[in-house]
Amino acid sequence: MPATTLSKTAAHDPRVFDLDQSSLRELNQALHNLAPGSNETAWEVLNPKGSHSVAVGVDQPVAIDVRGSVGYYCGGMNSGSTITVHGSAGPGVGENMMSGSITIKGDASQYAGATGKGGLLVIEGNASSRCGISMKGIDIVVHGNIGHMSAFMAQSGNLVVLGDAGDALGDSIYEARLFVRGKVDSLGADCIAKEMRAEHLELLQGLLDRAGVTGVKPSEFKRYGSARTLYNFNIDNADAY
Amino acid sequence: MCGIVGLFLKDKSLEPQLGAMLSQMLISLSDRGPDSAGIAIYGAPSKNEAKITIQSAKPDRDFRGLEAELAKAIGTPVTIAVKSTHAVVRTTPAKIDEARETIQALRPDIRIMGAGDVVEIYKEVGLPEAVVDRFDVRKMTGTHGIGHTRMATESAVTTMGAHPFSTGADQCLVHNGSLSNHNNVRRELIREGMTFETENDTEVAAAYLSSQMAHGKNLGEALEGTLSDLDGFFTFVVGTKNGFGVVRDPIACKPAVMAETDQYVAFGSEYRALTKLPGIDNARVWEPEPATVYFWEH
Numbered sequence: 001m002p003a004t005t006l007s008k009t010a011a012h013d014p015r016v017f018d019l020d021q022s023s024l025r026e027l028n029q030a031l032h033n034l035a036p037g038s039n040e041t042a043w044e045v046l047n048p049k050g051s052h053s054v055a056v057g058v059d060q061p062v063a064i065d066v067r068g069s070v071g072y073y074c075g076g077m078n079s080g081s082t083i084t085v086h087g088s089a090g091p092g093v094g095e096n097m098m099s100g101s102i103t104i105k106g107d108a109s110q111y112a113g114a115t116g117k118g119g120l121l122v123i124e125g126n127a128s129s130r131c132g133i134s135m136k137g138i139d140i141v142v143h144g145n146i147g148h149m150s151a152f153m154a155q156s157g158n159l160v161v162l163g164d165a166g167d168a169l170g171d172s173i174y175e176a177r178l179f180v181r182g183k184v185d186s187l188g189a190d191c192i193a194k195e196m197r198a199e200h201l202e203l204l205q206g207l208l209d210r211a212g213v214t215g216v217k218p219s220e221f222k223r224y225g226s227a228r229t230l231y232n233f234n235i236d237n238a239d240a241y
Numbered sequence: 242m243c244g245i246v247g248l249f250l251k252d253k254s255l256e257p258q259l260g261a262m263l264s265q266m267l268i269s270l271s272d273r274g275p276d277s278a279g280i281a282i283y284g285a286p287s288k289n290e291a292k293i294t295i296q297s298a299k300p301d302r303d304f305r306g307l308e309a310e311l312a313k314a315i316g317t318p319v320t321i322a323v324k325s326t327h328a329v330v331r332t333t334p335a336k337i338d339e340a341r342e343t344i345q346a347l348r349p350d351i352r353i354m355g356a357g358d359v360v361e362i363y364k365e366v367g368l369p370e371a372v373v374d375r376f377d378v379r380k381m382t383g384t385h386g387i388g389h390t391r392m393a394t395e396s397a398v399t400t401m402g403a404h405p406f407s408t409g410a411d412q413c414l415v416h417n418g419s420l421s422n423h424n425n426v427r428r429e430l431i432r433e434g435m436t437f438e439t440e441n442d443t444e445v446a447a448a449y450l451s452s453q454m455a456h457g458k459n460l461g462e463a464l465e466g467t468l469s470d471l472d473g474f475f476t477f478v479v480g481t482k483n484g485f486g487v488v489r490d491p492i493a494c495k496p497a498v499m500a501e502t503d504q505y506v507a508f509g510s511e512y513r514a515l516t517k518l519p520g521i522d523n524a525r526v527w528e529p530e531p532a533t534v535y536f537w538e539h
Contacts, residue, residue: 050513069512069526088526090512091496109496109528128528129493148493148531 014042014065024051031081034060050090055083061100075102078119094121097138110147113140116157122211129166132159135176141211151178152188160207162216170224178224179204181216192227242392243417244270244510245404247478249385249485249537252504255519256285260381264373266507266514267388271369273510274392277403278372279364281413281480282386286359291334293341294354294362296327296400303348304328314343325375326400327354327363334358352401352438357411359383359482364403384539387480389415395423396441406444408435409451411482416443417495417510418474426471446471450479464488464534478508479536486536493531500524506537 017027027045034040043064048054050071055064058081066074069087079098088106097116104112107125114130116138123131123140129147132140132154141160148166151159154176164182171188177200178191187193196219204218246266250256260282267278297303304323311330312319319332319340332340337356344351355362363376369390373379389404396402405413420426423442426449431437435448449471453463460479464486467477476495479486487508489497500507500515502524509515512526529535 049516050511071511071513088512107528109498110494129531148491 014044015040016044016046018046019049019051019054020047024053028053028056031055031058031060031062031064034058034062036060038062048087052090055081058083058100069106078102088125089123093123094119094138097121107144108142112142113138116140118157120210126163132157132176135159139207139210141207141213143213145182148185149188151176151191154178158203158207160204160211160221162213170226172230173224173226175226177203179207179218179221180224181221184222184224187224190227190230191224194223194225196221196223242273244273244390244514245388245415245417245476245478245508246270246510246514247385247387247415247480247485247487247506247508249506250383250504251506255504256384257382259383259386261379262518263386263388264369264379265517266509267369267390268373269514269516270390270510274390275368276391276393276398277364277366277400278369278388278390279362279403279405279415280373280376280378280386280388281355281360281362281405281407282378282381282383283359283411283480283482284361284381284383286482289333290331291337291356291358292361293330293337293344293356294327294360295330295344296352296354296364297348297350298326298400299350300326300328303351307344307348310347311340311343314347315339324363324377326365327376329361355405355407355411355413357407357482360407360411360413360480362405362407362413364389364405365400366398366403384483385480385485387413387415387478387485395419395443396439401439402441404443405480406441406447408444408448409454412447412451412454412480414443414447414450414477414479416446417476418490420446420471420473420475422472442473446475446477454481460484460486460538461534461536464536468532468534476510481538484536484538486534487529488534489529489531491532497529498526499529499535500526 045066048068048070052072054070054074056076059079061080063082066085071090073092075083076095080100083102089104089108091109094102095114097119099119101120103122108123108127110128111130112127113121114133121140123142126144127146131146131150133152135154135157137157139158145163151170155174161180165184167185168188170191201218308321317336404415407413420442423445427445450463476489
């Protein structure tokens with residue numbers, strides 16, 4: 001078979017990294033070595049077995065399928081790639097994501113999407129505590145429930161929860177929008193329920209569509225956001241300090 | 242950081258592998274804590290003997306001749322099996338408290354790691370693999386066990402500062418986190434008559450549970466009490482003679498993953514610790530909820 005045919009085939013088959021055979025550093029270095037316009041657009045990671053930092057810092061629009069569960073910080077700082085974890089994710093999945101998308105087929109541990117600036121994080125199972133903490137523009141869609149202190153100090157972006165939210169949702173929130181379909185155990189300081197206007201229904205429908213959610217209507221959700229009472233120091237509270 | 246593991250077997254056919262399984266789980270978390278490591282194994286009960294695990298920095302000096310001296314002093318046969326810096330003293334259950342006091346009188350430098358009908362505790366400074374090898378933990382059989390690899394925060398890196406901490410018969414505890422009210426709680430427990438070997442915060446948590454259980458609470462009720470009486474960060478994994486429990490503080494920033502199958506219940510600080518367990522791909526895997534007590538008993 002001529003060499004040209006071989007390389008052409010390789011461009012369409014996913015490049016497979018078995019983490020039982022190669023190191024995590026080799027995988028991440030290979031992903032970081034991708035040049036703009038590379039033909040290696042499909043990647044598959046086998047046997048992650050809870051490894052930390054799988055596919056962190058990818059900055060090319062490639063698709064990465066991770067077959068199994070990952071540990072801390074999977075897809076952190078992602079910029080443009082499409083990562084699918086066919087398993088569950090440890091703490092800090094998609095931390096500081098810039099763009100692209102990450103889908104977790106299972107559950108996510110604490111602080112999923114923390115400080116994310118852009119892109120879409122979809123968790124098809126449940127997320128635990130501090131989901132979307134300090135989010136700065138990322139969109140997060142959780143099919144299940146989220147834990148306590150989620151969206152703490154969330155600055156912008158959207159957090160959509162099809163299930164329930166734990167205690168202190170949106171504590172000290174700035175301008176992020178929170179949409180919860182189920183019950184909220186309690187709202188954090190300065191987080192309040194807000195009116196769902198036409199523009200929010202439209203925004204939410206777009207997020208549900210992007211996350212592949214069907215059979216759920218935007219009108220089933222409640223919107224929560226900042227009461228904006230913490231933006232400026234209130235002199236009447238001076239005695240509290 | 243710190244890494245903690247626990248394994249509670251439901252399937253008796255796995256008991257010969259308990260030491261090997263728990264060792265592998267702990268070694269997989271070595272990078273969570275390189276300072277010291279320890280393991281507690283709950284072996285098969287015997288009607289005729291109870292055990293004390295002892296430790297010495299100078300085992301050649303302290304363990305030599307101790308068997309005969311101790312047997313003579315308490316008037317009962319005693320066996321001592323030495324494993325590196327540790328040794329397991331076996332004698333009749335009725336004499337176990339006397340044996341403990343006598344050991345400390347005969348050899349003041351010996352430290353008691355723990356005592357009970359079934360538990361053996363091994364802990365030393367060093368990486369989990371070195372500690373496991375030193376005490377031949379992989380060959381140990383048992384019904385359940387807990388382990389810890391430590392990144393020290395609250396007290397010095399010493400053998401006695403390593404986990405598990407044992408403060409009551411067949412009771413021990415490993416901890417990821419740090420407690421902020423341990424000095425107050427220690428003072429209260431001392432007033433009750435509890436004794437402490439270290440300045441360590443985790444020893445206070447262990448003694449708190451021992452005290453609660455001594456007052457008639459079961460493991461679950463004692464763990465429930467930690468949520469109101471202990472302040473700080475904690476994920477605790479606790480072993481008793483026939484039980485195994487887990488609790489996380491309400492903030493729950495210390496990581497925890499559990500897995501359950503028909504064969505076992507397993508705990509790891511991270512999923513990495515569970516990946517080599519049999520049937521893990523089909524296990525129920527979940528993150529224990531904050532401020533929620535989980536416990537199992539045989």
